[in-house]
Amino acid sequence: xxxxxxxxxxxxxxxxxxxxxxxxxxxxxxxxxxxxxxxxxxxxxxxxxxxxxxxxxxxxxxxxxxxxxxxxxxxxxxxxxxxxxxxxxxxxxxxxxxxxxxxxxxxxxxxxxxxxxxxxxxxxxxxxxxxxxxxxxxxxxxxxxxxxxxxxxxxxxxxxxxxxxxxxxxxxxxxxxxxxxxxxxxxxxxxxxxxxxxxxxxxxxxxxxxxxxxxxxxxxxxxxxxxxxxxxxxxxxxxxxxxxxxxxxxxxxxxxxxxxxxxxxxxxxxxxxxxxxxxxxxxxxxxxxxxxxxxxxxxxxxxxxxxxxxxxxxxxxxxxxxxxxxxxxxxxxxxx
Amino acid sequence: xxxxxxxxxxxxxxxxxxxxxxxxxxxxxxxxxxxxxxxxxxxxxxxxxxxxxxxxxxxxxxxxxxxxxxxxxxxxxxxxxxxxxxxxxxxxxxxxxxxxxxxxxxxxxxxxxxxxxxxxxxxxxxxxxxxxxxxxxxxxxxxxxxxxxxxxxxxxxxxxxxxxxxxxxxxxxxxxxxxxxxxxxxxxxxxxxxxxxxxxxxxxxxxxxxxxxxxxxxxxxxxxxxxxxxxxxxxxxxxxxxxxxxxxxxxxxxxxxxxxxxxxxxxxxxxxxxxxxxxxxxxxxxxxxxxxxxxxxxxxxxxxxxxxxxxxxxxxxxxxxxxxxxxxxxxxxxxx
Numbered sequence: 001x002x003x004x005x006x007x008x009x010x011x012x013x014x015x016x017x018x019x020x021x022x023x024x025x026x027x028x029x030x031x032x033x034x035x036x037x038x039x040x041x042x043x044x045x046x047x048x049x050x051x052x053x054x055x056x057x058x059x060x061x062x063x064x065x066x067x068x069x070x071x072x073x074x075x076x077x078x079x080x081x082x083x084x085x086x087x088x089x090x091x092x093x094x095x096x097x098x099x100x101x102x103x104x105x106x107x108x109x110x111x112x113x114x115x116x117x118x119x120x121x122x123x124x125x126x127x128x129x130x131x132x133x134x135x136x137x138x139x140x141x142x143x144x145x146x147x148x149x150x151x152x153x154x155x156x157x158x159x160x161x162x163x164x165x166x167x168x169x170x171x172x173x174x175x176x177x178x179x180x181x182x183x184x185x186x187x188x189x190x191x192x193x194x195x196x197x198x199x200x201x202x203x204x205x206x207x208x209x210x211x212x213x214x215x216x217x218x219x220x221x222x223x224x225x226x227x228x229x230x231x232x233x234x235x236x237x238x239x240x241x242x243x244x245x246x247x248x249x250x251x252x253x254x255x256x257x258x259x260x261x262x263x264x265x266x267x268x269x270x271x272x273x274x275x276x277x278x279x280x281x282x283x284x285x286x287x288x289x290x291x292x293x294x295x296x297x298x299x300x301x302x303x304x305x306x307x308x309x310x311x312x313x314x315x316x317x318x319x320x321x322x323x324x325x326x327x328x329x330x331x332x333x334x335x336x
Numbered sequence: 337x338x339x340x341x342x343x344x345x346x347x348x349x350x351x352x353x354x355x356x357x358x359x360x361x362x363x364x365x366x367x368x369x370x371x372x373x374x375x376x377x378x379x380x381x382x383x384x385x386x387x388x389x390x391x392x393x394x395x396x397x398x399x400x401x402x403x404x405x406x407x408x409x410x411x412x413x414x415x416x417x418x419x420x421x422x423x424x425x426x427x428x429x430x431x432x433x434x435x436x437x438x439x440x441x442x443x444x445x446x447x448x449x450x451x452x453x454x455x456x457x458x459x460x461x462x463x464x465x466x467x468x469x470x471x472x473x474x475x476x477x478x479x480x481x482x483x484x485x486x487x488x489x490x491x492x493x494x495x496x497x498x499x500x501x502x503x504x505x506x507x508x509x510x511x512x513x514x515x516x517x518x519x520x521x522x523x524x525x526x527x528x529x530x531x532x533x534x535x536x537x538x539x540x541x542x543x544x545x546x547x548x549x550x551x552x553x554x555x556x557x558x559x560x561x562x563x564x565x566x567x568x569x570x571x572x573x574x575x576x577x578x579x580x581x582x583x584x585x586x587x588x589x590x591x592x593x594x595x596x597x598x599x600x601x602x603x604x605x606x607x608x609x610x611x612x613x614x615x616x617x618x619x620x621x622x623x624x625x626x627x628x629x630x631x632x633x634x635x636x637x638x639x640x641x642x643x644x645x646x647x648x649x650x651x652x653x654x655x656x657x658x659x660x661x662x663x664x665x666x667x668x669x670x671x672x
Contacts, residue, residue, distance in 0.1 A: 007666070013558030014663025018567075037571065038494050039554065040389035040420040042486070045381070053376035054428035054481055055464045058472070084376040092390035094479045096432075128391045132670055136394070136474040143430045145390055145481035150378070158374050218375070222349030231354075235373065327350025330343070334468055 006101040011131025020129065024103065028110040029093075033125040041125040043090055047149035051086035053077055054145040060334040062109070062139055064183035066194025069142055070109035072176075072270050072336055074116035075199045076221065077144040082201040083217040083273065085156040085208055086148025088120060093127040094143035099134045109140065120199035122146070151205055153212035160215040161236035161276045165304040168275040168282070170203065170289055171196065171297040172248040173225055177267035177335050178256045187260075191252035198271030203292040207275065211285055216276035219269065221336055223327040226265040228274060229302075229312045230326040237309040242302030242324070244317045265314075266327050268335045276304065342437040347467025356465065360439065364446040365429075369461040377462040379426055383485035387422035389413055390481040396670040398445070398475055400519040402530030405478055406445035408512075408606050408672055410452035411535045412557065413480040418537040419553040419609065421492040421544055422484025424456060429463040430479040435470045445476065456535035458482070487541055489548035496551040497572035497612045501640040504611040504618070506539065506625055507532065507633040508584040509561055513603035513671050514592045523596075527588040534607030539628040543611065547621055552612035555605065557672055559663040561637075562601040564610060565648045566662040573645040578638030578660070580653045601650075602663050604671045612640065 001023050009016035026035065033041035057073040074091065081088040093113065097106070117124050175196040182189055200219070208214060216236065220228035225242075233240045249264055257264045271294055277285050282300065289295030312324040337359050345352035362371065369377035393409040410427065417424040429449070433442070453460050511532040518525055536555070544550060552572065556564035561578075569576045585600055593600045607630055613621050618636065625631030648660040 008669045009664070009666040011558075011669070012563075012663050012666040014563050014665075015661075016665070017558075018662070036493065036495065037567075038420055039416040040387050040422065040482075040484075042420060043386050043388060044384065045386045046384065048380065048382065050379050050381045050386070050483065051376050052379060052426055052428060052462055052483060054430045054462055054479070056430040056432050056466050056479060058432060058466045058468050060468075060472070080375040084374055084378060086376065090388055092388060092481050094390045094392040094481075096392050096394060096477055126388055126390055130392050130394045130670075131666075132394050132474070135471075136396070136670070137477070138468070138472040141432055141473070141477070143390065143392060143479035143481075145428050145430075145479075146376075147386065147388060147483065148376075157372065159372065222347075223353075227348075227350050231373075325351075326354070327348050328345070329350075329352070330345040330348040330467075333344045333347070334466075334472070 001103050004103055006097045006099060006103060006131055008099050008131050011129055024107060028114040029124045031123045031125050043125060049150045051081050051084050051148040051150060053080040055080060056141060056143045057336060058141050058334050059180060059336050061183055064195060065179045065192055067197045068109055068112050070112035071116050072197045073142040073144045074113050075197045075270060077146040078120045078122055078199045078201050079219045081146050081148035082204040083219055085151050085154035087151055087205055088122045088146055088148040088201050090123050090125045090147040092145045093124055095129045096137050096141045097131045098137045098139050099131055101139055116199060120201055151208045154208040156214055156217045158216055158218060158232045158235040161232050161238050161304050162215050163238055163304050163306050164279055165215055165276040166279050166282045166300055167302040168277055168285060168298055169301050170273050170295040172250050173269055174249060174253050174264035174267035176270040177332055178253050180335055181332055189256055193252055193256060196269055196271035198294045200273050200294055203289060203295050206288050207285055210288060211281045213278050213281055214275060218274050220272055220274055221268050221270060224266040224268060226324045227327045233312050234310045239305045239307055239309060240302060240312045241305050243315045246301045248297055248299055265324060266331055337439050340439055342433045342435060342467055344435050344467050347465055360443060364450040365460045367459045367461050379461060385486045387417050387420050387484040387486060389416040391416060392477060392479045393672060394477050394670050395516060395672050397519055400531060401515045401528055403533045404445055404448050406448035407452050408533045409478040409480045410449050411533045411606060413482040414456045414458055414535045414537050415555045417482045417484035418540040419555050421487050421490035423487055423541055424458045424482055424484040424537050426459050426461045426483045428481045429460055431465045432473050432477045433467045434473045434475050435467055437475055452535060456537055487544045490544040492550055492553045494552055494554060494568045494571040497568050497574055497640050498551050499574055499640050499642045500615055501551055501612040502615050502618045502636055503638040504613055504621060504634055505637050506609050506631040508586050509605055510585060510589050510600035510603035512606040513668055514589050516671055517668055525592055529588055529592060532605055532607035534630045536609050536630055539625060539631050542624050543621055546624060547617045549614050549617055550611060554610050556608055556610055557604050557606060560602040560604060562660045563663045569648050570646045575641045575643055575645060576638060576648045577641050579651045582637050584633055584635055601660060602667055
C-alpha cells in the first residue's frame with residue numbers, strides 16, 4: 001500500500017478502493033469467489049436448508065490480550081451459525097473505516113480474520129468497505145454475515161430445552177469481557193487475562209453428529225451466561241437451576257471481577273457454548289468436548305427444571321438460592 | 337417504546353435489548369424466521385447455487401428527498417444480488433446505533449426498510465443491533481447482507497461483457513448523489529431532486545428469464561456510471577464507448593451538476609442498472625424494461641468495442657472523443 005493511513009478515497013468505489021482491495025485485502029482474503037470482484041458471490045450449495053446469521057462488531061479497544069476485532073468478527077458469526085446446528089461455510093465481511101485509520105492496524109486485523117477463518121474452515125467470499133470522515137466512526141467497525149448448512153439430524157433451538165436437560169459449558173466464564181475491560185481501562189492485572197474468543201464449530205459438529213438428541217446450544221456473549229440462560233428459559237418456557245460452586249472461572253478472572261465490582265455471570269464470553277443435553281447422553285458429550293482444545297475444561301453447571309417457567313435460579317455457595325435476572329442496564333458497552 | 341432515545345442498554349443483549357426488539361423491530365419486521373429470535377435463521381432453500389452479497393450503509397444525511405438510509409440499505413443489497421443474476425430471497429440487517437439516537441427516527445427507518453422489502457418481495461430474516469456511546473458513530477449505520485437463488489439459465493458477470501454488446505440503462509443518471517448532496521449542504525434547488533433508490537429485481541428477473549443471453553449487469557452506485565463501466569471494461573478485458581448525447585439526465589440534475597461543478601458520470605445512482613445486451617436482443621430487452629415503473633425511460637447509451645482493453649471512451653456532444661477514467665479521489669463521501 002502506498003498510503004500509511006486510510007483516505008476517504010479508499011471508500012469511493014474508484015481507483016483508491018480498487019488499490020486497497022488489490023494490494024491489501026486480497027493479500028489475506030483469496031477465496032476464488034471473492035477474487036471475481038463482482039458485487040456478490042456465486043457459491044455451490046447442496047443442502048435443502050440454509051442457516052443465516054449476522055453480527056456487527058464495535059469492540060473498544062480493537063486490540064486486546066489474546067485477540068482483536070477481526071478475530072471476534074469471524075469467531076462470533078461462526079459460533080452463531082454453529083449454535084443453530086449448522087456447519088458454517090461462507091462469510092461476508094463489511095468494513096466501516098474512519099478516515100485516517102492506520103493501514104498497518106487494518107492489515108493486522110485482516111490477518112487475524114484470515115487466521116480465524118482458516119481455523120474454522122469457513123470461506124470469506126464477499127465484502128464491502130466504506131470510509132467515513134474522521135469523527136463519524138471510532139476507528140473501525142466490522143459486520144460479518146454467515147451462511148451454514150444444517151448438520152444432518154440436529155434440531156437445536158433456544159425453544160427446544162426440555163425438563164431434565166443437563167446444562168454443560170465448555171470452559172471457564174467471563175474471560176473475554178474482563179480482557180477487553182482491563183485493556184480499555186489500562187488496568188494492570190497481576191496475571192494477564194486473555195479473551196477466550198475461538199471458533200467452536202468443529203467441537204459443536206462432533207457433538208451434534210454423535211448426539212443429535214441435543215436440545216439447545218447457545219454462546220453466552222453480550223450479557224454473559226445469566227442473560228443467555230434467561231433467553232432460553234423464556235423461549236423454551238422452562239426454568240433453569242445452576243450451581244454456583246460448579247461454575248468454572250479462572251482465579252485471576254474471579255479476582256478481577258471482585259476488584260471491579262462486576263458479576264462474572266453477566267460478563268461476555270466469545271468462545272463459550274452452553275449445551276442443553278438429555279441426561280443419559282451427558283457422559284458421551286463431556287467425553288467429546290474434553291477431546292477438543294476449546295472443550296478441555298467442559299463441565300456441568302446446572303439443569304432444566306419445570307417451575308416457574310422463564311426463570312433462572314442459582315444455588316449459592318452458602319446453600320441459598322437466588323434468582324438470576326437478565327442484564328437490566330449496560331455493564332460494559334462495546335464489548336464485542 | 338418507553339424511551340424517546342436509544343440508550344446504551346438497548347445494545348446490551350439484556351432486558352432493554354429485548355424490549356427494543358419486541359416493541360419496535362417486531363412491529364415492522366415480522367418474518368416467521370425472525371420471530372424465532374434465535375441468533376441465526378433456518379430457511380428453506382432449494383437451488384444448487386446461492387448468490388451472497390453484503391453492503392454497509394453510512395449515508396449522510398440519513399433522510400433525503402425520496403428516501404432514507406433504510407430504503408437504500410434494502411434496495412442496494414437487493415440490487416447487488418439481482419445484478420449477479422439472482423432472485424433475492426433473504427436479507428439480514430445489522431444496526432449500529434449512536435447512544436441518544438431518536439427512537440422516532442429509527443421507527444421511520446424500520447418502516448421504510450419493511451416497505452422496500454415488501455416491494456422487492458424479499459424477507460428480512462435475521463438481525464443484530466449494537467449501540468455505541470455518543471460520538472463513536474454518527475447516528476446510525478446499517479449493514480444488510482442478502483441471499484438469492486440464481487435465475488435459471490442466466491450467467492451474467494462483470495467478466496462476461498462481449499464485443500458488440502449494446503449497453504442499455506433503465507433511466508436518468510445522477511439523481512441519488514445530487515439528492516443526498518443537496519440535502520446535506522442545504523442547497524435550495526428550483527426543482528426538488530429525489531433519489532432514484534428502487535429495487536430492480538423484478539425488472540431484472542423478467543429480462544433474464546426472457547433473454548438469458550444477457551452478458552453483464554451492474555448497478556452504477558458509488559463512483560457513478562464512469563466507475564462501473566471502467567470496472568466492467570477491466571474485468572471483461574474489452575473497451576466501452578458511450579455517447580454523451582445519448583446519456584439520459586433530468587434537466588434539474590444537469591443544472592445542479594453544473595452549479596456544483598460535479599460530473600454526472602461520477603455521481604452515485606441507487607436505482608439504475610447497466611445492461612450489456614447482445615445486439616440482436618436489444619429491442620426485446622428495451623420493450624421489457626419500458627413496461628416497468630423503474631425502466632420507463634430505458635435507453636441505449638453505448639456499446640462494447642475491442643480496443644484498447646480496459647478503457648472507456650465517450651463520444652462528446654461536439655463530436656470529439658475523451659477517455660473516461662475511474663473516479664480517482666472521493667467526490668462525495670457518505671453517499672450510500
